[in-house]
Amino acid sequence: MRNFMKKIFIGISIFTLIISNVVYASENITVKGSDTIVILGQRWAEHYMEKNPDVSIQVTGGGSGTGIAALINGTTDIANSSRAIKTSEVDKAKQAGYYPEEFKVALDSLAVVVNKANPINELTLKQLMGIYTGRVNNWSELGGENKPILRYCRESNSGTYVFFKEHVLKNQDYAADCQTMPGTSAVNNAVSKDAGGVGYGGAAYFLNEKNIKIISVKKDEKSEAVNPVKPDGKLDYEAAWTHRYPIARYLYMYTGFKPKGKTKAYIDWILSPDGQKVVEEVGYIPLQGSV
Amino acid sequence: MANKNLMSVDNSFEIAQLLTKKEPRRSEWAIEKILSFAGIFSILIIALIFVFLFKEAVLFFKTASPLDLIGKWQYDEYEGKTVFKIMWQAVSEVPKYSLIPLMLGSFLVAIPGTIIASFFGIGSAIYLSEIAPVRIRETLKPTLELLAGIPSVVVGFFMLAVAATLIQNIFHTKFRLNAFVGAIGVSLCTFPIIVTLVEDALRAVPKELRDASYALGATKWQTIFGAVIPAAVSGISAAILLGFGRALGETMIVVMATGNAAVVTGNIFSSVRTMTANIAAELGSVDHGSEHYYALFLVGAVLFTLTFFINLISEIILNRMRQKLRM
Numbered sequence: 001m002r003n004f005m006k007k008i009f010i011g012i013s014i015f016t017l018i019i020s021n022v023v024y025a026s027e028n029i030t031v032k033g034s035d036t037i038v039i040l041g042q043r044w045a046e047h048y049m050e051k052n053p054d055v056s057i058q059v060t061g062g063g064s065g066t067g068i069a070a071l072i073n074g075t076t077d078i079a080n081s082s083r084a085i086k087t088s089e090v091d092k093a094k095q096a097g098y099y100p101e102e103f104k105v106a107l108d109s110l111a112v113v114v115n116k117a118n119p120i121n122e123l124t125l126k127q128l129m130g131i132y133t134g135r136v137n138n139w140s141e142l143g144g145e146n147k148p149i150l151r152y153c154r155e156s157n158s159g160t161y162v163f164f165k166e167h168v169l170k171n172q173d174y175a176a177d178c179q180t181m182p183g184t185s186a187v188n189n190a191v192s193k194d195a196g197g198v199g200y201g202g203a204a205y206f207l208n209e210k211n212i213k214i215i216s217v218k219k220d221e222k223s224e225a226v227n228p229v230k231p232d233g234k235l236d237y238e239a240a241w242t243h244r245y246p247i248a249r250y251l252y253m254y255t256g257f258k259p260k261g262k263t264k265a266y267i268d269w270i271l272s273p274d275g276q277k278v279v280e281e282v283g284y285i286p287l288q289g290s291v
Numbered sequence: 292m293a294n295k296n297l298m299s300v301d302n303s304f305e306i307a308q309l310l311t312k313k314e315p316r317r318s319e320w321a322i323e324k325i326l327s328f329a330g331i332f333s334i335l336i337i338a339l340i341f342v343f344l345f346k347e348a349v350l351f352f353k354t355a356s357p358l359d360l361i362g363k364w365q366y367d368e369y370e371g372k373t374v375f376k377i378m379w380q381a382v383s384e385v386p387k388y389s390l391i392p393l394m395l396g397s398f399l400v401a402i403p404g405t406i407i408a409s410f411f412g413i414g415s416a417i418y419l420s421e422i423a424p425v426r427i428r429e430t431l432k433p434t435l436e437l438l439a440g441i442p443s444v445v446v447g448f449f450m451l452a453v454a455a456t457l458i459q460n461i462f463h464t465k466f467r468l469n470a471f472v473g474a475i476g477v478s479l480c481t482f483p484i485i486v487t488l489v490e491d492a493l494r495a496v497p498k499e500l501r502d503a504s505y506a507l508g509a510t511k512w513q514t515i516f517g518a519v520i521p522a523a524v525s526g527i528s529a530a531i532l533l534g535f536g537r538a539l540g541e542t543m544i545v546v547m548a549t550g551n552a553a554v555v556t557g558n559i560f561s562s563v564r565t566m567t568a569n570i571a572a573e574l575g576s577v578d579h580g581s582e583h584y585y586a587l588f589l590v591g592a593v594l595f596t597l598t599f600f601i602n603l604i605s606e607i608i609l610n611r612m613r614q615k616l617r618m
Contacts, residue, residue, distance in 0.1 A: 062575060065382075069578050092578060135369065148465055155551075155572050156382035165382075172368075173380045176392065179468065179550040179562050180572065193456065194467055 028056035029263055033067020033080030034159050035183055036108065036202050037251050040282045041080055044270055047278055055262055064159030071256055072096050077263055079254040082108065082159030082202075083166075098256040105270055107240045107285035109228035110164065110247040111203035111214045113188070115195045120144045122216040122225040125246055128168050131198060134175025139196065152187045152199035153178040160184070163249050164200055188212060203228040203235060204283030219246045241288040251284065341595070348592035351388075351585035360390045360589070379553040379564065381573060381583045388586040390593065392553040396563030397594075399470040400545055401538035403559060404477035408538070409531050411478075412485030419486070420493040421515050432490075439483035447547035450476040455548065464560040468550035471559045476544040481534035488533060492526025492612065493519060525612040532605035536598045542567040566594045 031041050038061035045057035059080075062070075067079035072093045085100055093100050112128060114120055120142060123131075130136035131149055140146045153174055154161040165171060181187045184201035191197040192211035206212050207229065216225035226245045230236045240248035259267055269275050276290040362377035365385050380387045415435065419428050450472050458475070459467045496519050504518040520527070550562030551572065570587050577584045 065577075066575060072578065089578075133369075150466065157573065157575065157577075162382065171384050173376075173378065173383055173387070176378050176380075177552045177554045177562060179466070179552045180564075181551075182546075182572075190467070196465075 028058060029078065029266055030076045031057060031059045031078040031080060032062060032070045032076040034064040034082040035061040036082040036160060037080040040106065040279065040284060043278050043282050044275060048266060048269055057266065063157035065157040068254065071100065071254055072098060077255065081252045081254060082249065083163045084252060085254060100254045100256065101258055103253045103267055104250045104287065105253050106251045106279045106287065108249055108251055109203040109235060109240045109245055109285065110160065110200055110249060111206050111228050112198065112200050112217060113191050113206050113212045113214055114198050115191055116211045116213050117195050118144060118213065120215060122218060124218040124220055125168060126220065129170065132169055132174055132178065133172050134177065147196040150194050150197045151175060151178040152181055152190050152197055155180050155182060160201060167247055207233065207283065217246055235285055237285050240285045344588060344592045344595055347585060347588035351582065351589045354582050355388065359388050362389050363387050377555050379569065381586065386583065390590065392555045393564060393566045393569050393590060395555060396553065397539055397565040399559060399563050400473040400477055400549060400565055401535060403471065404474035404538045405481060405531060405535040407474065407478035408481040408485050408534055412482050413489050413527060416486050416489035416493060417515060420490045421519065435483055435486050438479065443480055443541060443543040446476050446479050447544040450544065450548040462560060466550055466560065466562040468548055468562055469560045470549055470563045473545045473549035476548050477538045477541045480541055480544065481538050484537055485530050485534040488530030489527050492523040492530065495526065496522045525608045529605040529608040532601050536601040539594065540567060540598050542571050546571050566590050
């Protein structure tokens with residue numbers, strides 16, 4: 001009988017241990033969204049969990065739209081986004097009972113890339129618009145070789161797709177023959193193989209690519225051509241901060257409510273010099289004044 | 292002796308008793324019901340998918356008009372006039388949900404894919420069933436069937452990474468990833484289906500027919516093309532249709548190998564966006580209940596209806612053939 005009681009006692013203590021473990025593990029933070037930020041997000045999570053072993057953070061990609069949709073559906077604590085939230089999404093969130101809070105967590109210069117063999121070195125925003133809306137179809141129209149232009153863009157769930165559409169295409173439609181690629185690395189791969197290819201994506205992705213050239217972008221005919229990368233091969237922070245480079249963007253994190261507890265501590269750390277140091281390591285541009 | 296006889300009588304009585312026992316019948320009844328439930332269940336699932344798909348798809352017309360499925364009039368600032376835009380551009384100021392580029396894309400991949408697969412599929416089926424010696428058939432057939440076991444993502448990856456560049460170098464196409472690359476990938480998937488079904492159809496042709504042909508002095512080739520294939524033609528066409536249905540529904544290969552540009556084109560070397568690839572690429576990110584969400588369900592419903600009728604027709608053809616050959 002005594003033995004039996006002992007067994008029950010041990011059983012109960014194991015059970016409570018498991019239960020407490022479940023409760024303990026449920027204090028984790030889920031982060032979902034932009035594929036542009038997914039590597040940065042994972043690096044942040046790793047660094048943060050090293051310092052705070054009691055927090056567990058899960059970071060997944062899927063696209064900015066996916067992340068914000070998950071925030072509205074209540075399946076993630078933080079949504080990563082490479083574009084600002086749309087008013088329609090804020091409305092939808094409010095209907096679902098959420099009040100999204102925005103945090104600018106880093107900057108990213110969007111690079112326009114062509115094949116290394118392409119002699120084009122700079123383009124105006126207007127020329128880029130012409131290329132991507134399908135009005136300019138041959139590189140010779142822009143002073144290049146007589147080669148058809150092959151446009152590569154991203155899937156419509158990508159924040160990069162939306163940002164480029166708003167800031168370069170001025171909200172016009174992409175040309176129908178834009179080949180949509182599932183990620184920046186796929187764009188990189190395609191442009192490095194196609195001599196007539198053109199693509200866009202976060203500048204950091206293209207820094208060490210041998211078959212790819214990052215071209216300079218001019219706001220208009222008269223303004224200077226600015227390259228998102230300095231001649232020494234490093235990202236030009238100054239150009240992004242001052243918006244001298246016309247297609248630099250903020251990267252955002254959104255929470256469903258004003259963050260508190262563990263989520264707040266995590267976001268505060270990201271905005272601190274410690275967190276911003278990770279931004280630099282990964283290849284994005286830290287917020288002005290943090291370095 | 293008499294005792295023994297009595298024993299056997301006793302035994303036979305026991306057997307009769309066993310046969311009339313109630314319990315085994317009851318379990319038989321249960322098994323019968325379970326099996327019939329399993330059969331009906333699949334019909335139930337199909338019906339449920341049908342209802343769910345169409346229920347969601349119909350909601351598209353709550354906010355959009357049927358004309359939107361063809362194109363949309365929009366003012367083009369650059370051209371300075373209103374143009375009829377036939378395009379799929381769901382994330383846009385004025386979203387456009389034309390099914391035409393997607394359907395063209397699907398057919399531009401599925402039709403050439405089926406033609407390629409049929410050409411090789413029927414050829415190998417004839418070889419397997421009529422010409423090949425038993426030993427070769429015994430190794431060749433399982434090998435062909437192994438092809439069906441290759442995950443389509445692997446085929447897609449192969450097309451994307453290796454075959455696409457090779458094809459571009461041969462045909463000097465503008466797009467590296469195009470409908471033709473997708474069609475070849477898809478044909479690899481439909482090929483085993485067509486081989487198996489065509490071989491079944493050829494083998495179902497009665498031996499008497501072949502013997503009669505030989506008796507009339509026909510050669511082997513004359514027998515194959517004059518007697519066996521005409522007898523199996525309905526089975527062959529059913530096999531091609533089933534392969535076509537499979538090709539239309541193929542997703543992973545076309546996502547990876549066709550470039551996914553929703554172009555309105557009849558050029559097989561152009562990049563295309565198929566219905567399946569479009570759903571796969573966009574459904575993951577769309578908000579539930581938006582117009583875009585219902586539009587994707589509508590695409591799914593159209594695809595489902597198409598493949599459903601293709602499969603139905605081929606089933607009918609196959610049934611007819613079976614009845615004809617039984618006579």
